[in-house]
Amino acid sequence: MTADIIHRLHFAFTITFHYLFPQLTMGLALLIVVLKTVALRTGSEVWDRAARFWGRIFAINFVMGVVTGIPMEFQFGTNWARFARLSGGVIGQPLAMEGVFSFFLESAFLGLFLYGEKRISARMHWFSAVMVWLGSWISGFFIIVTDAWMQHPVGYTRLPDGHFEMLSFWQLLLNPWAIFQYMHNMTGAAVTAAFVMSAVGAFYLLEGKCEEYGRIFLKVGVIAGVISSTLIIFPTGDLAGKYVAKNQPVAIAAMEGLYKTEAGAPIVLMGQPNEETGQIDNPIVVNDVLSFLIYGTTKAEVQGLDRFPRDQWPSALPLLFYVYHIMAGLGTWFVLLMIVSAFLLWRGRLATSRWVLWALLLSFPLPYIANTAGWMTAELGRQPWLIYGLMRTSEGFSDTVSASNGLFTLLGFMGLYMLLGLLFTVLVYREISSGPEPVGVKTPH
Amino acid sequence: MMGFLWFWLVAIMIVGYVVLDGFDLGVGVLHLFLVHTEAERKATLASIGPVWDGNEVWLLAGGGTLYFAFPLLYASAFSGFYLPLMIVLWLLILRGVSLELRNHIDVGVWRALLDGVFGVASVLLTIFYGAALANVLRGVPINADGYFFLPLWTNWQPGIAPGILDWYTVIGGLVALTALTLHGALWLVLKTSGGLEQRARNVVSPLWLILVALTVVSLFATIAVRPASLDNYFNYPFTFVVPAGVVASLAALWLWNRKGEPLKAFLASCAYLFFMLAGACWGLYPVLLPATTGSSNDITLTRAISGPHTLAVGLAWWLFGMALAVGYVVFVYSRFKGKADAAAGGH
Numbered sequence: 001m002t003a004d005i006i007h008r009l010h011f012a013f014t015i016t017f018h019y020l021f022p023q024l025t026m027g028l029a030l031l032i033v034v035l036k037t038v039a040l041r042t043g044s045e046v047w048d049r050a051a052r053f054w055g056r057i058f059a060i061n062f063v064m065g066v067v068t069g070i071p072m073e074f075q076f077g078t079n080w081a082r083f084a085r086l087s088g089g090v091i092g093q094p095l096a097m098e099g100v101f102s103f104f105l106e107s108a109f110l111g112l113f114l115y116g117e118k119r120i121s122a123r124m125h126w127f128s129a130v131m132v133w134l135g136s137w138i139s140g141f142f143i144i145v146t147d148a149w150m151q152h153p154v155g156y157t158r159l160p161d162g163h164f165e166m167l168s169f170w171q172l173l174l175n176p177w178a179i180f181q182y183m184h185n186m187t188g189a190a191v192t193a194a195f196v197m198s199a200v201g202a203f204y205l206l207e208g209k210c211e212e213y214g215r216i217f218l219k220v221g222v223i224a225g226v227i228s229s230t231l232i233i234f235p236t237g238d239l240a241g242k243y244v245a246k247n248q249p250v251a252i253a254a255m256e257g258l259y260k261t262e263a264g265a266p267i268v269l270m271g272q273p274n275e276e277t278g279q280i281d282n283p284i285v286v287n288d289v290l291s292f293l294i295y296g297t298t299k300a301e302v303q304g305l306d307r308f309p310r311d312q313w314p315s316a317l318p319l320l321f322y323v324y325h326i327m328a329g330l331g332t333w334f335v336l337l338m339i340v341s342a343f344l345l346w347r348g349r350l351a352t353s354r355w356v357l358w359a360l361l362l363s364f365p366l367p368y369i370a371n372t373a374g375w376m377t378a379e380l381g382r383q384p385w386l387i388y389g390l391m392r393t394s395e396g397f398s399d400t401v402s403a404s405n406g407l408f409t410l411l412g413f414m415g416l417y418m419l420l421g422l423l424f425t426v427l428v429y430r431e432i433s434s435g436p437e438p439v440g441v442k443t444p445h
Numbered sequence: 446m447m448g449f450l451w452f453w454l455v456a457i458m459i460v461g462y463v464v465l466d467g468f469d470l471g472v473g474v475l476h477l478f479l480v481h482t483e484a485e486r487k488a489t490l491a492s493i494g495p496v497w498d499g500n501e502v503w504l505l506a507g508g509g510t511l512y513f514a515f516p517l518l519y520a521s522a523f524s525g526f527y528l529p530l531m532i533v534l535w536l537l538i539l540r541g542v543s544l545e546l547r548n549h550i551d552v553g554v555w556r557a558l559l560d561g562v563f564g565v566a567s568v569l570l571t572i573f574y575g576a577a578l579a580n581v582l583r584g585v586p587i588n589a590d591g592y593f594f595l596p597l598w599t600n601w602q603p604g605i606a607p608g609i610l611d612w613y614t615v616i617g618g619l620v621a622l623t624a625l626t627l628h629g630a631l632w633l634v635l636k637t638s639g640g641l642e643q644r645a646r647n648v649v650s651p652l653w654l655i656l657v658a659l660t661v662v663s664l665f666a667t668i669a670v671r672p673a674s675l676d677n678y679f680n681y682p683f684t685f686v687v688p689a690g691v692v693a694s695l696a697a698l699w700l701w702n703r704k705g706e707p708l709k710a711f712l713a714s715c716a717y718l719f720f721m722l723a724g725a726c727w728g729l730y731p732v733l734l735p736a737t738t739g740s741s742n743d744i745t746l747t748r749a750i751s752g753p754h755t756l757a758v759g760l761a762w763w764l765f766g767m768a769l770a771v772g773y774v775v776f777v778y779s780r781f782k783g784k785a786d787a788a789a790g791g792h
Binding site for chain 2: 059060063064066067068070071073074076077078079081082084085086087088089090091092093095096097098099100101103104105107108109110111112114115116119120159163165166167169398399400401402405408409412413416420423427430
């Protein structure tokens with residue numbers, strides 16, 4: 001295994017594991033604000049206890065996100081030093097801003113939310129929840145800005161010695177790629193939280209325990225779910241896809257498995273890209289749809305991979321094709337399930353529709369897979385570039401860190417994260433199993 | 446001018462991190478020794494519970510600031526110090542998880558395990574941090590491209606080809622361990638009560654004596670390993686006020702602890718950490734990372750710094766953002782003023 005591959009795996013593994021947690025943090029922070037708002041408005045103790053319950057789960061999730069996130073900031077320097085040295089003047093800023101603006105905000109108010117309920121007013125406690133939500137969404141923004149610059153570099157200049165300097169702060173922050181990616185990504189986080197909350201609600205109703213809370217979680221989760229799983233496709237997925245097609249046409253061709261340029265290009269729903277023949281094996285296609293999705297007309301020509309030099313094709317093409325299809329396929333399931341659930345909720349029949357409750361319960365891992373697949377699509381689609389059109393990934397890793405050292409630490413992280421993952425699962429399950437404080441029972445709080 | 450400013454802004458963030466997370470780490474070191482009952486354990490953890498995460502943020506904000514202001518230093522140092530940095534990351538993970546999740550399972554074996562992990566991780570972190578600073582002060586074998594890679598140890602001698610650990614950096618590690626443990630003890634005196642407070646107060650004197658000795662040894666050792674550390678002081682003699690500050694803060698710490706003024710003693714400890722770090726930075730300036738392979742390979746401020754526009758923009762948001770951050774810190778600490786409430790600890 002070469003140093004190149006090890007350093008890619010190192011970053012890919014640690015970031016994939018890390019992002020399992022922030023997606024729930026960002027989505028759940030929003031839903032906790034909803035619970036606290038209802039509690040504050042109605043004076044309802046039940047909604048407050050619901051918020052406190054999710055706060056406990058939030059806290060476990062948040063600390064996992066924090067501890068797995070710290071290695072990410074350092075990893076630009078440890079494993080991708082040549083990239084960091086050249087790009088620091090540009091993307092070092094949003095990364096530093098994430099620390100300065102959002103982490104301080106999040107941690108300060110999370111401390112208040114979790115530890116300070118008895119020391120502050122109800123309104124201040126609600127405000128703390130809002131600030132945590134805001135902090136987490138600001139955090140997401142700066143990370144997206146960083147990735148968006150790598151995907152679509154703007155507002156920069158390149159000096160003779162190769163390194164990049166920022167020319168325009170606002171162009172960097174308002175990079176159109178960042179705007180589309182942010183909208184799509186945050187909606188994805190909301191999908192995760194909505195499904196997790198709905199699943200817990202479904203669990204309680206199927207088990208016949210904590211039923212009043214079960215109904216609240218289903219209501220909030222399904223409403224959030226139907227909104228977010230619709231928005232993730234349209235408009236956010238649509239806008240993001242169109243922008244990728246415009247700026248990274250080779251990526252879209254690879255994602256869609258379009259080997260040959262075609263007017264009236266079909267969309268492949270399923271199949272296996274055959275790298276030797278340059279075709280899709282066992283294809284299930286719908287004609288004309290790809291042209292329509294990208295350009296709005298079925299007659300439009302979509303560029304295939306044949307239009308681009310081989311050395312510019314995303315290097316892991318079948319993998320890119322599959323993760324994109326996994327994401328889109330799951331996204332379709334989400335919107336269908338949530339529309340059905342929302343309809344039943346509206347008719348007052350969701351709580352007794354056991355088949356749908358089972359579907360909601362079993363679907364909770366799927367948004368995690370979809371979000372991961374989406375990020376893999378973005379990062380694999382950008383290949384072979386690290387900074388699109390400017391620097392190849394193979395030019396960016398730390399060449400003083402040997403493959404052996406990289407593998408040593410990668411194995412260390414894999415072992416540690418396996419333990420963390422087990423711990424997380426056990427702890428969250430215990431919280432769910434013990435449930436919120438029972439209604440009508442006086443608690444020490 | 447911008448270079449000078451950003452050097453000190455990054456230094457401030459490092460000082461901020463050490464002063465704040467320093468007492469979290471110190472408490473971690475002490476808690477296995479000073480705590481006798483479960484109630485005391487809960488009070489100890491409650492004293493740092495609401496603030497530890499925000500304290501740790503200074504490390505991240507500082508690292509990010511380093512990345513954009515001095516990208517060559519960030520890239521060179523982080524890849525060169527690869528192995529110890531990764532170990533530090535793992536220790537931070539263990540510290541954070543053990544602290545935060547300890548009260549989540551009501552089983553004695555679980556609590557004992559996480560208490561142990563918290564303690565060991567805290568001890569090792571302080572030693573690694575001290576050794577890291579000592580590595581920077583001693584210098585590393587930087588090549589002409591600006592990069593290096595250090596093994597964990599070579600022959601335990603500082604020299605042209607040192608390892609992360611040699612006798613000098615081990616001293617650095619011990620200074621940090623002692624200083625931050627003392628810092629944590631003073632925090633516990635401030636925030637806990639009863640037998641625990643008394644035990645914390647009792648360790649202050651012995652720790653202080655060890656710290657004075659180690660401080661003196663480390664100052665002489667630094668001059669021996671890198672005589673150029675004194676250049677800036679002799680060129681600007683008024684800056685000898687910094688080592689004077691080290692002495693003064695140590696004296697003040699002793700006096701205020703004896704007089705039973707825990708807040709002032711704690712602040713004196715903060716001042717000690719500030720003066721030690723400021724003194725180290727001034728001993729280096731304008732070199733950011735000295736090269737044991739000859740001073741032409743030094744990573745200097747001018748070599749590492751980002752362009753003027755980047756820095757100007759950075760200054761604007763940094764000042765605004767840090768003002769907000771200080772605001773939050775003050776607000777949160779004020780809400781948790783007074784003795785730690787074990788019953789309120791946790792969620």
